[in-house]
Amino acid sequence: MENKTKLDQSRAPIYEALERFRQMRVVPFDVPGHKRGRGNPELTAFLGQQCVGVDVNSMKPLDNLCHPVSVIREAEQLAAEAFGAAHAFLMVGGTTSAVQSMVLTVCKRGDEIILPRNVHRSVINALVLCGAVPVYVNPEMDQRLGISLGMKREQVAKAIAEHPKAVAVLVNNPTYYGICSDLKAIVEMAHAAGMLCLADEAHGTHFYFGENLPISAMAAGADMASVSMHKSGGSLTQSSFLLAGPNVHAGYVRQIINLTQTTSGSYLLMSSLDISRRNLALRGKQIFEQVKKLAEYARSEINAIGGYYAFGQEMVNGDSVFAFDPTKLSVHTLDIGLAGIEVYDLLRDEYDIQIEFGDIGNLLAYISIGDRVQEIERLVSALAEIRRLYQKDPSGMMSQEYIDPEVVVSPQEAFYAAKESLPLRETEGRVCSEFVMCYPPGIPILAPGEKITREILNYIEYAKAIGCSMTGPEDPDILRLNVLA
Template sequence: MDRINQHTAPVYEAMLELRKRRMVPFDVPGHKRGRGNPELLDFLGEKCVGVDVNSMKMLDNLSHPISVIREAEELTADAFGAQHAFFMVNGTTSAVQAMVLATVRAGDEILLPRNVHKSVINALVLCGGIPVYVPVRVNHQIGIATGMALSDVEKAIREHPHAKAIFVNNPTYYGIASDLAGIVRVAHAAGMKVLVDEAHGTHLYFGKNLPISGMAAGGDLAAVSMHKSGGSLTQSSILLCGEGVDAEYVQQIINLTQTTSASYLLISSLDLSRRNLALHGAEAFEKVSSMAEYARAEINEIGGFYAYGRELIDGDSVYDFDVTKLSVFTQGIGMTGIEVYDMLRDEYDIQIEFGDIGNILAYISIGDRIRDIERLVGALEDIAGRFAKDKRELYCGEFIAPELVMSPKEAFYAKGERLPLKDTVGRISGEMLMCYPPGIPILTPGERITEEILTYIEYAREKGCSLQGTQDPECRELRILTET
């Protein structure tokens, strides 16, 4: 099959044409090309504010695309090897939720690893689906959750044959990939859909020697964060459909929650980024992989730090590894990831993606330069030399999988009361609590609270992790279900 000509960018070209026409605006947005908000115009510039426009005939409509947006989505589907692609302007959160809402209804089971993003649980709150957690194994050397072993997936399918779908992280935040093709094979044989979270996997569609992408593996739906490694503006994403997916129904699901005032800044950035990746992605991500591997080798020469890579692959729960992810275990110098994260920002003016109890992640993508990599390596070497502490037993985060007592939807809407965390042991949570980033829940609505969970929460707080999700902004109180 001949590929579509990827050199065009229909939405971007339509916006250039709009700019030439110098049209007088009597529509929204009310700033009228920035004239009504001079400070905004000065801050962002006329080129940006001047194309912050509303849907109009020549620019198409994201909720019901029939011209340039439709063409741009067709180009995107072709570039990513999908049957259909949707532009998403509410972030990958909305793409993940659309996947779940299009597949799971009230009372339906969905198989998923515990280390899913909070958007998955929030989708289950909306639709009434029941999460069935596939065991997530832990690498105790570095204290992170890995992927789903195929044998564990097969066991979960046997025990829950009526589940509608299985949800897969591809890859995890740390770069761990499960056997996605194998999961697709066994799930489809059982009549289940495969939903793939590729918030950190845009490059898998274009780079070489990387884990297989969701569409190449035969997945049914994939949520892809173009803004993370693909180069588009923050909050822009795409949702991909595989063979046999009813794209018209998926569009209806998207329109339940996605804004009707879609930003053309975001839409055009998706259009341009797709073109850039289609034409230059292979070359760009080869460079990204090379920079990450260089950084990994240099960091491992420092001592104390461990920048892990493909040596973690075991063909099981670590089926593959995304080498573009520069994940570094920090406890070898007696410091938590969050402590190193804060120090890099405050002392060295280096902003990395996140730090958790045991690790940091430096996100490397198409905009990075080798001199930036060298600055990061130099800062870590300095930290190890100046601030390393005596090694001690630090909490390494055995992955906690709480008991699910009721569905997230039932618990979220049930009557409850707020209690101090210390008084909640044995009770059922009515809300979510997580460290962010990466946004993986410690507790979700409907789960039983244990002493182990509270110990982990307080340790994370002590080490500077950002606790979020509860009604209480300080996360010192938790809404728990009223006992009857």
């Protein structure tokens, strides 16, 4: 439905209000205590006067994130229009906060929610908080790459038929590796069953602004979506949008957000969302065309090296890989006898190149609005040299990224239950009460309430041995795990 009056996307109300405020030279007898940087000269020298000068508190001229009535409200209306949503909420707790607010809006204790198991830990964290019960649709695997794909339509239909009381279906759009499920079909199935459809679009900001990219959640008719503006959209780390469609009560969403989000929203983060939304609304088409070209160029150059496989559109099969995000540069490394994380470490330690993440079989180089051809060339030549200098025999390497879990109790029940700590190898057959994951991407290998198997323990030990950054458990060395007593 077209808005009767189109908003002016060249506006950035929060940024404009901060500029007006800066010129007023107001004497601060409020927080923050650094008082425009005067009280902390080392911080000011490090971050710059321009930055600390707008690190200010909520006040009438600058509105209030918890209850926006002026400039923040305008910024949210502009964002909603730019993203094709009925409502948009500025989030300053990262997309974790957006995902949790989305799940908490639709789920309460005991409710079932249908989701793929390769979700970000923030989704399962939200289930720990609200007591909802996950119904996992185990994603199909790509055996060669060892990665999980999207949700098949028939698997979603089966889950909906078997769990008719579920309140929502959650979809990754796209996965970390750029793989998209048939979101439109899943939205239609969910709605036909009286369920809502939620999308984790942490890696899909550009779907809203580029051309010839997979469909965005709002365009597909999803009810809510969490969008990491700081990933592919150019805003500051920890800034994000929560989008809602017309069938979601916006006032209730705001109340849910206010349960956990800070009452001291950072104007650095909010203004970065405002300015970045303006940039993408005005120039997104050209920006993401360029990003796509860089990624395609990188893919063809890396595949020409030999030994590596930078996968792309050829993955699309119309179902578990309904579409592929061409801006994602994922590279399979096992054929040169190195795990993705080993290539990741070599790139950083030997070539001063920081990759987004490496896992057991793949690495992901994040190509975005800030990249140029010369950086791509440097990455390609480093990969060629790594192959020449470090290539090994690939036999005996583990490839599987994903192991189907067995859920024994709900995440909330397991997280808060009486527990005991055991050495890793003694936990086999027990029920885990905490998370274990490689970060990034932050997809749990084990989540609270899941049975610990020998296969999972082998995976954890292998991932640790090759240098994956393991997080989650109480024991920082991950030599012990907490299990239900």
